[in-house]
Amino acid sequence: MHVTTKAIVxxxxxxxxxxxxxxxxxxxxxxxxVQARGCRKKGNxxxxxxxxxxxxxxxxxxxxxxxxxxxxxxxxxxRSLRSDLDKLALGSYFAEILESVVREESPAxxxxxxxxxxxxxxxxxxxxxxxxxxxxxLRAMSLAGFEPLLxxxxxxxxxxxxxxxxxxQGVLHCAECSGEAGDGISMPLSxxxxxxxxxxxxxxxxxxxxxxxxxxxxTQLGDVCEAYLLTQTERGYRTLDYYKELxxxxxxxxxxx
Ligand SMILES: [Zn+2]
Numbered sequence: 491m492h493v494t495t496k497a498i499v500x501x502x503x504x505x506x507x508x509x510x511x512x513x514x515x516x517x518x519x520x521x522x523x524v525q526a527r528g529c530r531k532k533g534n535x536x537x538x539x540x541x542x543x544x545x546x547x548x549x550x551x552x553x554x555x556x557x558x559x560x561x562x563x564x565x566x567x568x569r570s571l572r573s574d575l576d577k578l579a580l581g582s583y584f585a586e587i588l589e590s591v592v593r594e595e596s597p598a599x600x601x602x603x604x605x606x607x608x609x610x611x612x613x614x615x616x617x618x619x620x621x622x623x624x625x626x627x628l629r630a631m632s633l634a635g636f637e638p639l640l641x642x643x644x645x646x647x648x649x650x651x652x653x654x655x656x657x658x659q660g661v662l663h664c665a666e667c668s669g670e671a672g673d674g675i676s677m678p679l680s681x682x683x684x685x686x687x688x689x690x691x692x693x694x695x696x697x698x699x700x701x702x703x704x705x706x707x708x709t710q711l712g713d714v715c716e717a718y719l720l721t722q723t724e725r726g727y728r729t730l731d732y733y734k735e736l737x738x739x740x741x742x743x744x745x746x747x
Contacts, residue, residue, distance in 0.1 A: 491552045495519060496565070498545045498605065500585040504530065510540050512559070513589055514548070515602055521592045524550060524557040538564045543571070543581050543609060566606075571613040576736050580619055581609055583729040584626055590723060591634040600633045603695055617699050620708055624715040625698050628690045636660060636722040640688055645670045653679045655714060657721040674721070677714050682707045687714070 500521070501513040508530040515521050529536040539546035539562030549561040571577040584605055592598045608626045611617050631637065637660070643650050644661035652665040658674025662684070668676060679687070682703055689701045703711060720726070 492549060493519070494547065494549045496545065497548045499540065499542050500589045502540065502542050512540060515588060515592065515598055517602055520596045520598050521589065521594055522557055524559050526559045536562050543568060543585060545606065568609050568613040571609060576619060577612045579729065579733040579736055580623055581612060583727055583733050584608060586727050586729045587630055590725065591630065601630060604629055604633060607695055607698060611699055618708065620712045621699060624712045625690050627715040627719045628687060629698060631719055631722055632691050637691060638718065640684065640691065643667050653684050655679055655718065657718050660722065677717060679714060680707055680710060683711045683714065686711055
C-alpha cells in the first residue's frame with residue numbers, strides 16, 4: 491500500500507549504516523513509525539525531510555505492518571528555530587510530549603496544528619519562550635483529554651478570591667475549600683494567571699499567544715503549566731531536562747547582576 495501524506499518528524503534514531511527510524515505525526519495516519527532507508531548517505535533525496543521537526547510531504551509504503559518512506563519533499567524547515575539551541579530544545583520537548591500523548595495510528599487532528607503553530611511562533615514570532623512553552627503545555631493537555639476545569643471552584647462553585655489549581659484532580663478551588671478539593675498538590679494562581687489559562691484553553695488556535703503577562707505572572711504561569719503536565723502525564727521528559735539545563739546558566743548570570 492502507498493500513501494502520500496504530510497508529516498512532521500517527532501523523533502529520529504539512526505539505524506544500520508545509513509538508515510533512520512523515524513516517529514512521525516501525520517494528519518491522516520496519526521503517529522506512526524517509519525523507516526527511511528539510506529537517508530544518512532550524502533546527497534540522498536530523503537535526507538532533508540528526515541530530520542527532527544521538519545514538516546514535509548512523504549510518500550510511504552506499507553508492507554506487513556511496517557512503513558517505509560520512499561519519497562519526501564520538505565515544506566517547512568523552521569530554519570531560524572533550528573539555528574537557535576534554546577528554541578530547538580523547546581521544539582524537541584513539544585515533539586516528545588506529542589510522542590507521549592498521541593497513540594500509535596490514532597488521529598491527532600488538533601494536536602498537529604498546535605505543534606505547527608507553536609513551532610512557527612518559535613521560528614518567526616518574537617514571543618518569550620516561556621510563554622510559548624506554557625501555552626503549548628496547557629493546550630496540549632486539554633486536547634489530549636486532560637483539560638483542567640477552571641470555570642469556578644470545584645467545591646463551592648464560586649469564582650475563587652484566592653484561586654488554586656489541584657494538579658492531580660485538574661480542578662480549580664478556593665483557598666477556603668482546599669480541604670475538600672481532593673488528594674494531590676495544589677498551586678496558587680494569581681487572577682492574571684488564571685485568566686491567561688482560561689484564554690489558552692478556550693481561544694481559537696491562532697490566538698493562542700494573544701495574551702500578555704508581567705514577568706512575575708509569566709513565571710507563575712510557566713511553573714503551573716509545567717507542573718500540571720508532569721503530574722497528569724506521570725512521567726519526565728529528557729528534552730525538558732535539557733531545555734532547563736540550557737536556561738540555567740542564563741538565570742545564574744542574571745542573578746549575579
Ligand atoms: Zn470554593
